[in-house]
Amino acid sequence: MEQELKETVKQSPTIQDVARVANVSTATVSRALSSPGRVAEETRRLVIEAVQETGYQVNLTARNLRRKQAGAIVVLVPNIGNPFFSQILAGIETTASKAGLNVLIADTRQPHAQEGQLQEYLDNNRADGILVLDGSLEDRFFLAPNRTRPPVVFACEWSEGTKLPSIRFDNEGGAVLALEHLATLGHTKIGHVLGPLGNVLTHERRRGVEKALKARNLPIRPDWFFEGDFSLAAGARAARSWLALPERPTAVTTSNDEMACGFMSELHKHGVEVPRDVSVVGFDDIDIAERFIPGLTTIRQPRFDIGGSAAAELIALIRSQDRSPALPPVRQVLEASLIVRSSTRALAPSS
Amino acid sequence: MEQELKETVKQSPTIQDVARVANVSTATVSRALSSPGRVAEETRRLVIEAVQETGYQVNLTARNLRRKQAGAIVVLVPNIGNPFFSQILAGIETTASKAGLNVLIADTRQPHAQEGQLQEYLDNNRADGILVLDGSLEDRFFLAPNRTRPPVVFACEWSEGTKLPSIRFDNEGGAVLALEHLATLGHTKIGHVLGPLGNVLTHERRRGVEKALKARNLPIRPDWFFEGDFSLAAGARAARSWLALPERPTAVTTSNDEMACGFMSELHKHGVEVPRDVSVVGFDDIDIAERFIPGLTTIRQPRFDIGGSAAAELIALIRSQDRSPALPPVRQVLEASLIVRSSTRALAPSS
DNA sequence: GCTGCGCATGCAATCGATTACATTTATTTT
DNA sequence: AAAATAAATGTAATCGATTGCATGCGCAGC
Numbered sequence: 061m062e063q064e065l066k067e068t069v070k071q072s073p074t075i076q077d078v079a080r081v082a083n084v085s086t087a088t089v090s091r092a093l094s095s096p097g098r099v100a101e102e103t104r105r106l107v108i109e110a111v112q113e114t115g116y117q118v119n120l121t122a123r124n125l126r127r128k129q130a131g132a133i134v135v136l137v138p139n140i141g142n143p144f145f146s147q148i149l150a151g152i153e154t155t156a157s158k159a160g161l162n163v164l165i166a167d168t169r170q171p172h173a174q175e176g177q178l179q180e181y182l183d184n185n186r187a188d189g190i191l192v193l194d195g196s197l198e199d200r201f202f203l204a205p206n207r208t209r210p211p212v213v214f215a216c217e218w219s220e221g222t223k224l225p226s227i228r229f230d231n232e233g234g235a236v237l238a239l240e241h242l243a244t245l246g247h248t249k250i251g252h253v254l255g256p257l258g259n260v261l262t263h264e265r266r267r268g269v270e271k272a273l274k275a276r277n278l279p280i281r282p283d284w285f286f287e288g289d290f291s292l293a294a295g296a297r298a299a300r301s302w303l304a305l306p307e308r309p310t311a312v313t314t315s316n317d318e319m320a321c322g323f324m325s326e327l328h329k330h331g332v333e334v335p336r337d338v339s340v341v342g343f344d345d346i347d348i349a350e351r352f353i354p355g356l357t358t359i360r361q362p363r364f365d366i367g368g369s370a371a372a373e374l375i376a377l378i379r380s381q382d383r384s385p386a387l388p389p390v391r392q393v394l395e396a397s398l399i400v401r402s403s404t405r406a407l408a409p410s411s
Numbered sequence: 412m413e414q415e416l417k418e419t420v421k422q423s424p425t426i427q428d429v430a431r432v433a434n435v436s437t438a439t440v441s442r443a444l445s446s447p448g449r450v451a452e453e454t455r456r457l458v459i460e461a462v463q464e465t466g467y468q469v470n471l472t473a474r475n476l477r478r479k480q481a482g483a484i485v486v487l488v489p490n491i492g493n494p495f496f497s498q499i500l501a502g503i504e505t506t507a508s509k510a511g512l513n514v515l516i517a518d519t520r521q522p523h524a525q526e527g528q529l530q531e532y533l534d535n536n537r538a539d540g541i542l543v544l545d546g547s548l549e550d551r552f553f554l555a556p557n558r559t560r561p562p563v564v565f566a567c568e569w570s571e572g573t574k575l576p577s578i579r580f581d582n583e584g585g586a587v588l589a590l591e592h593l594a595t596l597g598h599t600k601i602g603h604v605l606g607p608l609g610n611v612l613t614h615e616r617r618r619g620v621e622k623a624l625k626a627r628n629l630p631i632r633p634d635w636f637f638e639g640d641f642s643l644a645a646g647a648r649a650a651r652s653w654l655a656l657p658e659r660p661t662a663v664t665t666s667n668d669e670m671a672c673g674f675m676s677e678l679h680k681h682g683v684e685v686p687r688d689v690s691v692v693g694f695d696d697i698d699i700a701e702r703f704i705p706g707l708t709t710i711r712q713p714r715f716d717i718g719g720s721a722a723a724e725l726i727a728l729i730r731s732q733d734r735s736p737a738l739p740p741v742r743q744v745l746e747a748s749l750i751v752r753s754s755t756r757a758l759a760p761s762s
Numbered sequence: 763g764c765t766g767c768g769c770a771t772g773c774a775a776t777c778g779a780t781t782a783c784a785t786t787t788a789t790t791t792t
Numbered sequence: 793a794a795a796a797t798a799a800a801t802g803t804a805a806t807c808g809a810t811t812g813c814a815t816g817c818g819c820a821g822c
Contacts, residue, residue: 074777074778074779075778075779075780076778076779084801084802085801085802085803086778086779086780086802087780087781087801087802087803087804088800088801088802089779090779090780090781091780091781091800091801094780098799098800098801099800099801100799100800100801103800103801118778118779119476119777119778119779120537120779121472121475121476121481121482121777121778121779122476122777122778122779122780122807123778123779123780124472124779124807125470125472125473125476125777125778125779125780125806125807125808125809126778126779126780126781126806126807127779127780127807128807130472131472132513140497140500140501140504141494141497141498141501141698142497143492143494143497146491146492146493146494146497147492149491149516150491150492150518153491153516153517153518162483162513162515162537163515163516164513164514164515165500165504165514165516166504167501167504186471186513292698292699292701292702295702296702321699321702321703322702324704325702325703325704325706328704328705347492347643348643348672348699350643351643351646351647351672351673351676352672352676352703352704353675353676353679353703353704354679355676425807425808425809426808426809426810427808427809435771435772436771436772436773437772437808437809437810438771438772438773438774438810438811439770439771439772440809441809441810441811442770442771442810442811445810449769449770449771450770450771451769451770451771454770454771469808469809470807470808470809471809472807472808472809473777473807473808473809473810474808474809474810475777475809476776476777476778476779476807476808476809476810477776477777477808477809477810477811478777478809478810479777763822764821764822765820765821765822766819766820766821766822767818767819767820767821768817768818768819768820769816769817769818769819770815770816770817770818771814771815771816771817772813772814772815772816773812773813773814773815774811774812774813774814775810775811775812775813776809776810776811776812777808777809777810778807779806779807780805780806780807781804781805781806782803782804782805782806783802783803783804783805784801784802784803784804785800785801785802785803786799786800786801786802787798787799787800787801788797788798788799788800789796789797789798789799790795790796790797790798791794791795791796791797792793792794792795792796
C-alpha cells in the first residue's frame with residue numbers, strides 16, 4: 061500500500077510544502093514570489109500553481125524576523141474617543157494595509173500608556189515606524205538617544221522644535237476663513253475659544269484669528285479669548301465666561317467643534333440662542349456638526365486624506381531607510397474650507 | 412593593543428548578549444525570564460542584572476515565531492468612526508496590552524476590507540484571536556472550514572446562529588427601562604426608531620420595547636416603528652416620517668443616540684421642539700448626548716468594561732487553547748441604566 | 763559506597779522565511 | 793572553439809528566542 065498516515069491536525073502549509081509540490085528549492089519559491097524578475101517564466105508558473113494547490117500564505121512572523129522588521133506601524137493618538145481622529149485613523153488603516161503593514165493604535169492619554177508602554181513601542185522591536193497625532197509628546201521620545209529608532213511622521217499636530225516630517229492642515233488659513241465669514245456678516249466684536257495652551261493647533265488657529273482681526277482692524281481683546289482644552293466641558297465653561305462678560309462679543313469662533321457644541325449647549329441652558337444672540341463658528345467639521353441644533357458653521361478639513369498622506373509618507377521613509385541618503389523632511393500642508401450652516405447669521409443692523 | 416573595532420551602529424542587544432554578560436547559556440536566560448521557578452535564585456539574579464546592564468528587550472517576532480503565535484488579536488469593528496465603539500476599543504486596548512498582545516483594528520465597513528483583507532486576518536497567521544463587534548458578518552467567517560482557526564469572541568453584537576462566546580449588554584432590559592420611564596411620565600402613544608433590520612441589537616431592543624408596551628397594555632402600531640440604520644441621517648428620515656403621520660406618538664425611543672440626535676435635529680428644522688412637542692429617549696449614552704440641545708435622556712452601558720471583559724475572555728481562550736478540554740462558551744451580560752436629561756418630560760394633562 | 767533521583771544548566775534543533783554564495787547551464791564575445 | 797559572461801537555481805547560514813534532551817552534580821536511601 062502507498063497510503064500514508066496523515067496527521068489529523070492540518071498545519072498551515074509552509075514554503076517547504078510549496079517547494080516540494082513545485083519541485084524546486086525553497087529559495088526559488090521565495091524568489092518567485094517576491095522578486096519575479098529573478099526566476100524563469102516557466103518556473104514561476106509552477107510555483108504559482110503550487111501555491112494555489114497548497115493554499116500557502118507567507119508566515120509574516122518568519123519573514124519579519126529574517127528581515128529584521130516588525131511589519132507594523134504604531135499610531136500615537138491623544139484620544140481614540142475623539143471623533144475627529146477616527147476618520148484620520150481610517151485613512152491610515154487603508155494606506156497601511158495596502159502596504160501589508162499592521163496598524164497599532166496607542167492612546168497616549170490612557171493612564172496605562174504613560175512612559176513604559178510608549179517607550180516599549182518606540183524601542184526597536186514593535187514598530188517599523190511611528191505616526192504621531194499628538195503634538196504634546198515630549199521630543200525626547202523621538203530623538204533617538206543611542207539606539208536606532210524607527211522613522212517618525214507627524215500628522216495634524218506636530219512638535220515645534222523637531223524637524224521631523226509632518227502632514228498638516230492649514231490651521232491658520234482655516235481660522236482666517238472663519239473670521240472673514242463673520243466679518244462679512246457684519247460682526248466686529250468677535251471672540252475665540254482656545255484649545256489647550258501647549259498645543260500647536262491652538263497656537264496656529266489663534267494666530268489666524270488675530271491675523272484676520274488685525275487685517276480688518278477689529279479689536280483683539282484678551283477677555284474675549286477663552287481658555288479651553290478641546291472638550292465639550294471646556295466649551296461650556298467658555299459659555300459661562302461669555303455670559304459673565306460686561307461687554308459680549310456678538311460672534312465666537314472655537315478652536316474645535318466639540319467646544320462649539322459645549323458652548324452652544326451651555327448657552328441654551330441659560331436661555332441664550334445661537335445664532336439669534338450670538339454667532340458661532342467651529343473647527344474640524346466632525347459628523348455631529350451638521351446635525352447639531354443649530355447646524356454648526358465650521359471649517360472642514362480632508363481628514364481621511366491626511367491620514368492616508370501621512371501613512372504614505374511614513375511608508376516611504378521606512379522603505380528608503382537603508383538606502384542612503386536620507387530623504388529631506390517633507391512638510392505637506394492640506395487646505396481647509398468653510399462650511400456654512402445655521403449657527404452664524406448677519407448681525408442685525410440695530411445692535 | 413586590546414582595543415577592538417566596535418561597530419558604530421549599535422544593534423539591539425539579544426539574548427546572546429545577556430547570556431555572555433551573565434556567563435550562562437541562552438537557555439538559562441530564557442528560563443530565568445519566563446519560568447523563574449526553573450533556575451536557581453542566584454542565577455536568576457545574575458541574569459536580571461545582565462538584562463539591566465545590556466538593556467535587553469525580548470524580540471517578540473522571534474518569540475512568536477518559535478511559539479507559533481502571532482502576538483496580536485484583531486478587532487472587527489463595523490465603523491471606527493462611530494463614537495460608540497471608541498470607548499469599547501479603549502477597554503480592549505487596555506486589557507490586551509497588559510497581556511502583551513497587540514490590537515489590530517479592522518473596519519469591516521471600509522470598502523477595501525471586504526473579503527480578502529478579512530480572510531487574511533482570519534487565516535492562521537496574523538492573529539491569535541478575534542474579537543467581533545459586528546454581528547452582521549456571515550458565520551462562514553468563523554466556522555473553520557478545514558484549517559485551525561483562532562478563537563472568536565463576540566462583544567456587543569453577535570451572530571444569532573453561532574454558539575460562540577459573547578459579552579453583551581442587556582439590550583432588551585435597556586429598552587424596557589426607556590419605555591418604563593416614558594410610561595411613568597404619562598405617555599401612552601410611544602414610537603420607536605429601529606436600527607438596521609438584520610442587526611441583533613435592533614432586534615433585541617425592539618423586543619424590549621414591545622414587551623414593555625404589552626406589559627402596560629399600550630398600543631403597538633406598525634406605523635410608529637420607523638426604519639433606520641444607526642446613522643444621523645436615518646434619525647432625520649424618521650423625523651420626516653413622524654411629521655407626516657396623521658396621528659403622532661407623543662414620545663419616541665430610538666435604537667441608538669445618533670439617530671435620536673438626527674431625529675431631534677430634523678424636527679427642529681420644522682419648528683417642532685423636544686421635549687415640548689415630543690419626548691425622545693436614546694440608547695448608548697455617547698459623549699455628545701449630555702451636551703446635545705436638549706440634553707438627551709438615554710440608556711447608558713458600561714462601554715469600557717465590555718471591551719475589557721471581552722478581551723479578557725478572548726485571552727483566556729487563547730491561553731487555554733492547547734489545554735484540553737475546551738472551555739464552555741461564556742455568555743456574559745452587563746446591565747444598562749437610565750440617564751434622565753432634558754429630552755423627555757411629563758405629558759401635559761391637556762393633550 | 764553504590765545506585766537512583768531530582769535539580770540546575772548547557773547543547774543544539776527548531777520555528778519559517780530570506781539571501782549570500784556556490785554551482786550549473788546557456789549565451790555571448792573574441 | 794575557447795573564454796568570459798550572464799541567467800537560473802540550489803545549498804546552507806541566518807534572524808533571535810524557545811525547549812526537548814543530555815549532562816553533571818549533590819543528596820538520600822539501602
